[in-house]
Amino acid sequence: MGGGYVGVDVGGTKVLAVRVSATGVLEATATRPMPGVSAGPEAVEETVALAARDVYGATAPVALGVSAAGLVDAAGERFLFGAHLPWRDAPVRRAIADRTGLSVVLENDANCAAYAELASGAARGVRSALLITIGTGIGGAVVLDGRVIRGAHGLAGEFGHMQAVPDGLACECGLRGCWEQYCSGRALERVTRVALGRHLDGPEVTALALAGDQVALHSFASIGTWLGVGTAALVSAFDPELVVVGGGVSAVGDLLLGPARRALAGSLQGTAYRSVPDVVPALLGPEAGAIGAALLARDGRS
Numbered sequence: 218m219g220g221g222y223v224g225v226d227v228g229g230t231k232v233l234a235v236r237v238s239a240t241g242v243l244e245a246t247a248t249r250p251m252p253g254v255s256a257g258p259e260a261v262e263e264t265v266a267l268a269a270r271d272v273y274g275a276t277a278p279v280a281l282g283v284s285a286a287g288l289v290d291a292a293g294e295r296f297l298f299g300a301h302l303p304w305r306d307a308p309v310r311r312a313i314a315d316r317t318g319l320s321v322v323l324e325n326d327a328n329c330a331a332y333a334e335l336a337s338g339a340a341r342g343v344r345s346a347l348l349i350t351i352g353t354g355i356g357g358a359v360v361l362d363g364r365v366i367r368g369a370h371g372l373a374g375e376f377g378h379m380q381a382v383p384d385g386l387a388c389e390c391g392l393r394g395c396w397e398q399y400c401s402g403r404a405l406e407r408v409t410r411v412a413l414g415r416h417l418d419g420p421e422v423t424a425l426a427l428a429g430d431q432v433a434l435h436s437f438a439s440i441g442t443w444l445g446v447g448t449a450a451l452v453s454a455f456d457p458e459l460v461v462v463g464g465g466v467s468a469v470g471d472l473l474l475g476p477a478r479r480a481l482a483g484s485l486q487g488t489a490y491r492s493v494p495d496v497v498p499a500l501l502g503p504e505a506g507a508i509g510a511a512l513l514a515r516d517g518r519s
């Protein structure tokens with residue numbers, strides 16, 4: 218069977234590699250720091266190859282999946298754009314295949330995480346689900362009838378930049394009022410800073426909330442409510458069985474998801490006569506993208 222399947226998740230600050238068995242069991246993980254964007258595309262490709270080698274050693278894997286934070290084209294050949302990665306409309310799948318000598322699949326990180334949660338995480342056994350990843354911003358994926366939906370250009374599921382507030386807060390993307398300005402790690406920090414008069418980072422706010430601090434609880438209630446309101450629009454569009462919420466901000470659990478569930482139920486029509494999908498935490502944690510990439514390498518990217 219060779220050396221199983223390797224998945225490598227390429228994020229803004231680190232490259233995380235995993236090896237899974239043919240049955241999907243996680244066997245090894247390794248992390249390398251991301252070279253800065255200024256180091257250029259080839260430095261990132263080399264880091265991906267090195268991180269992959271960290272988890273497979275002498276026995277080459279059957280195939281390699283690459284999960285990347287940004288826009289991947291529908292064919293899985295080109296990485297189009299990611300704010301924190303140096304590739305711009307670049308043929309990344311082939312470049313990494315050439316560099317490693319392995320069969321490679323390339324996919325957007327949120328789609329990979331959704332694939333992993335569906336195969337062996339919170340959405341196991343579910344046919345239609347939404348995955349919403351709340352980190353610095355919002356990532357997302359749509360799974361309908363067991364398939365990750367990519368759309369005409371591979372760009373479906375980019376929920377973070379849906380407009381939530383006309384003429385709202387300015388977003389790094391150049392638009393105003395994007396959902397992630399109200400529901401993300403950055404939003405959590407901003408809401409807390411306004412209430413407290415000083416800056417705390419996301420993990421600090423999380424620790425305070427878990428200790429019962431009222432300001433921190435209010436911050437999570439605020440972004441949780443925005444999570445529910447935005448999710449209601451997505452539920453109206455896609456009618457999922459389940460909504461899975463991952464990403465660092467979701468580590469606080471029901472302090473975020475409770476307000477989200479209430480806002481979701483309050484923002485859907487006909488709730489007395491329909492099923493409102495549950496909002497549950499992702500199970501696979503920070504390795505979800507890499508695991509999903511490895512499983513896509515195993516199953517083929519359809």
Ligand SMILES: [Zn+2]
Nearest residue numbers: 378388390395
């Ligand atoms: Zn935006």
